[in-house]
Amino acid sequence: MPTIKDVADRAGVHAATASRALNSATRGMVNARTVTRVLEAAKALGYAPNSAARSLRTRTSSVAGVIIPDLRNPVFPPIVRGIEDGLREAGYMALLGNTDGDAVRERELFDAMRGRQTDGFILATSRRDDALPAEVPTVLVNRRTDAGGVPSVTADNSVGVHMLVRALVHLGHSRIGHVAGPRHLSTGWERYRAFVDAMDGAEPVTFAEAFTEDAGFEATLRLLDTVPDLTAIVAGNDLIALGCYAALASRGLRVPEDISVTGFNDIPFADRQRPGLTTIRIPHYDIGLESARLLLERIANPAGPAKRIVLPVELVTRGSTGPARN
Amino acid sequence: MPTIKDVADRAGVHAATASRALNSATRGMVNARTVTRVLEAAKALGYAPNSAARSLRTRTSSVAGVIIPDLRNPVFPPIVRGIEDGLREAGYMALLGNTDGDAVRERELFDAMRGRQTDGFILATSRRDDALPAEVPTVLVNRRTDAGGVPSVTADNSVGVHMLVRALVHLGHSRIGHVAGPRHLSTGWERYRAFVDAMDGAEPVTFAEAFTEDAGFEATLRLLDTVPDLTAIVAGNDLIALGCYAALASRGLRVPEDISVTGFNDIPFADRQRPGLTTIRIPHYDIGLESARLLLERIANPAGPAKRIVLPVELVTRGSTGPARN
DNA sequence: TTGTACGCGTTATCAA
DNA sequence: TTGATAACGCGTACAA
Numbered sequence: 115m116p117t118i119k120d121v122a123d124r125a126g127v128h129a130a131t132a133s134r135a136l137n138s139a140t141r142g143m144v145n146a147r148t149v150t151r152v153l154e155a156a157k158a159l160g161y162a163p164n165s166a167a168r169s170l171r172t173r174t175s176s177v178a179g180v181i182i183p184d185l186r187n188p189v190f191p192p193i194v195r196g197i198e199d200g201l202r203e204a205g206y207m208a209l210l211g212n213t214d215g216d217a218v219r220e221r222e223l224f225d226a227m228r229g230r231q232t233d234g235f236i237l238a239t240s241r242r243d244d245a246l247p248a249e250v251p252t253v254l255v256n257r258r259t260d261a262g263g264v265p266s267v268t269a270d271n272s273v274g275v276h277m278l279v280r281a282l283v284h285l286g287h288s289r290i291g292h293v294a295g296p297r298h299l300s301t302g303w304e305r306y307r308a309f310v311d312a313m314d315g316a317e318p319v320t321f322a323e324a325f326t327e328d329a330g331f332e333a334t335l336r337l338l339d340t341v342p343d344l345t346a347i348v349a350g351n352d353l354i355a356l357g358c359y360a361a362l363a364s365r366g367l368r369v370p371e372d373i374s375v376t377g378f379n380d381i382p383f384a385d386r387q388r389p390g391l392t393t394i395r396i397p398h399y400d401i402g403l404e405s406a407r408l409l410l411e412r413i414a415n416p417a418g419p420a421k422r423i424v425l426p427v428e429l430v431t432r433g434s435t436g437p438a439r440n
Numbered sequence: 441m442p443t444i445k446d447v448a449d450r451a452g453v454h455a456a457t458a459s460r461a462l463n464s465a466t467r468g469m470v471n472a473r474t475v476t477r478v479l480e481a482a483k484a485l486g487y488a489p490n491s492a493a494r495s496l497r498t499r500t501s502s503v504a505g506v507i508i509p510d511l512r513n514p515v516f517p518p519i520v521r522g523i524e525d526g527l528r529e530a531g532y533m534a535l536l537g538n539t540d541g542d543a544v545r546e547r548e549l550f551d552a553m554r555g556r557q558t559d560g561f562i563l564a565t566s567r568r569d570d571a572l573p574a575e576v577p578t579v580l581v582n583r584r585t586d587a588g589g590v591p592s593v594t595a596d597n598s599v600g601v602h603m604l605v606r607a608l609v610h611l612g613h614s615r616i617g618h619v620a621g622p623r624h625l626s627t628g629w630e631r632y633r634a635f636v637d638a639m640d641g642a643e644p645v646t647f648a649e650a651f652t653e654d655a656g657f658e659a660t661l662r663l664l665d666t667v668p669d670l671t672a673i674v675a676g677n678d679l680i681a682l683g684c685y686a687a688l689a690s691r692g693l694r695v696p697e698d699i700s701v702t703g704f705n706d707i708p709f710a711d712r713q714r715p716g717l718t719t720i721r722i723p724h725y726d727i728g729l730e731s732a733r734l735l736l737e738r739i740a741n742p743a744g745p746a747k748r749i750v751l752p753v754e755l756v757t758r759g760s761t762g763p764a765r766n
Numbered sequence: 767t768t769g770t771a772c773g774c775g776t777t778a779t780c781a782a
Numbered sequence: 783t784t785g786a787t788a789a790c791g792c793g794t795a796c797a798a
Contacts, residue, residue, distance in 0.1 A: 128768065
């Protein structure tokens with residue numbers, strides 16, 4: 115691999131001059147004809163800067179760490195894709211890691227990536243009570259911590275839940291239960307709080323252990339055991355809603371004739387379930403894109419305000435909701 | 441951030457000794473008591489090696505480039521997850537990039553990652569006719585090139601297609617068509633060749649432009665226009681099969697009563713389609729895992745043989761196939 | 767406008 | 783077994 119020295123020799127200049135000519139920020143210091151010669155030499159040799167040397171010198175890498183629970187959760191692929199496109203706009207690339215929700219593994223990954231000169235982090239894993247290292251630029255995506263100070267990009271959970279409850283009430287439902295996501299994750303918690311708020315009263319709620327179909331199945335059974343006369347269930351997200359489908363079927367209850375069910379996220383194929391899932395569409399790709407841009411902003415100006423970006427959501431009505439029975 | 445010099449000072453040794461003590465491969469050269477002192481000092485200071493400096497010196501980075509067409513294609517998340525887990529076993533991490541099937545972008549990404557000292561590549565994007573740079577360790581995942589010499593990990597496309605055709609024949613079908621994937625991708629081509637082989641005769645085939653639902657829709661319409669009396673369609677993959685569903689519905693044909701349809705891959709939610717899709721299950725996660733291990737093997741021993749790993753597949757029968765009409 | 771010289775943090779080589 | 787030293791490739795303060 116050719117080095118900048120090789121390029122400089124071929125162009126008949128010193129390496130320092132070649133460096134200045136190749137770097138657009140310092141190109142102005144160099145004679146225009148010299149610039150041309152250097153650029154030609156670089157092209158002819160197929161020169162590509164050695165990023166290790168550059169990182170060592172500049173202490174930046176143009177790499178961001180992206181840490182998520184599990185790529186196989188269908189919310190994440192479009193988000194990660196948005197992140198990658200956002201990073202690419204600025205010549206950044208993404209180091210990807212999965213934690214399976216394990217805090218220890220998250221910490222290990224974080225440290226390992228930091229050792230690799232990562233310029234910043236996009237995390238989809240933080241628990242509400244996480245304390246994040248403040249020294250390195252970090253953006254939370256689809257998650258928040260209770261304590262402020264960490265920039266985040268999320269969908270409007272509160273408005274989404276209100277939309278769902280309003281739609282159900284409009285269909286005549288009054289006995290509405292909630293199978294919430296985990297308390298320790300901001301998405302689970304925010305949607306739970308919004309549900310309580312929208313219902314303004316002590317409504318039946320069970321918490322799923324995780325945002326998975328299995329956890330939703332189990333939590334729905336618990337809900338049905340305590341409150342058998344529900345006519346609608348607001349699930350913490352789409353996967354939990356699919357768990358509801360299974361739990362209701364196991365009890366011989368039909369959706370939506372006996373009980374209406376709603377989800378959250380509008381994951382791919384939510385429309386293909388039977389029945390199609392009424393849910394809240396969040397802008398997955400844009401959430402990723404914006405979080406990348408926000409991170410780049412933080413890297414450029416770490417002292418700036420820790421913005422919180424909330425993206426609008428949309429109600430998608432499908433077959434899983436219908437008029438309340440009776 | 442503390443450097444190895446700081447660790448050495450605290451342990452009362454020279455930086456070179458500290459380096460040897462910290463590196464497990466060279467630890468044997470160092471006095472056991474010295475090793476302990478150095479390790480304690482490192483721990484006390486929270487030392488983490490600067491990977492840029494290490495890369496500059498050793499010309500390795502413990503980072504692999506992973507290039508795929510689009511993470512939103514549901515085949516890829518489990519594969520990428522397997523890759524990441526496989527890389528992690530050896531302390532490697534993955535730089536991820538999407539190309540949308542664009543050869544120019546693929547080239548750009550490849551070069552950009554190479555500039556970042558990537559130790560090797562896992563590519564899911566190669567066209568059959570691609571010429572890959574031989575200098576850097578590369579493994580193809582779920583793809584092959586016609587020319588040998590590049591290690592690859594794929595599912596057994598040929599056996600899978602034979603399984604599907606055999607199952608259809610068993611159901612009484614004889615007029616079976618194929619909506620193939622793109623000719624320039626090995627998956628598309630291999631399954632097409634296997635189909636022709638299994639049917640041993642000139643059977644009706646159209647090629648979809650891409651492995652997408654839309655392309656499948658369009659190609660299915662073309663197939664129906666030429667051969668109206670089909671009783672079964674073997675689709676190039678699951679997404680194309682979903683395009684078949686839509687195309688058949690638009691012509692007022694029912695699946696499987698009028699026409700049976702099969703897919704390939706068994707993507708998540710293939711079981712939730714209506715009707716559930718009969719398809720070939722490929723071991724997505726293991727394909728990723730094995731490709732990571734194969735890459736690590738190549739990195740350790742670039743001169744070794746370019747293995748081709750073919751993983752077994754499984755027929756999954758669901759509602760989209762039924763007895764031939766008449 | 768260009769060249770000189772140095773240092774970023776690590777590891778490999780050589781000498782002790 | 784340890785220390786001294788050089789080198790990886792780049793960017794930049796300083797001098798010319």
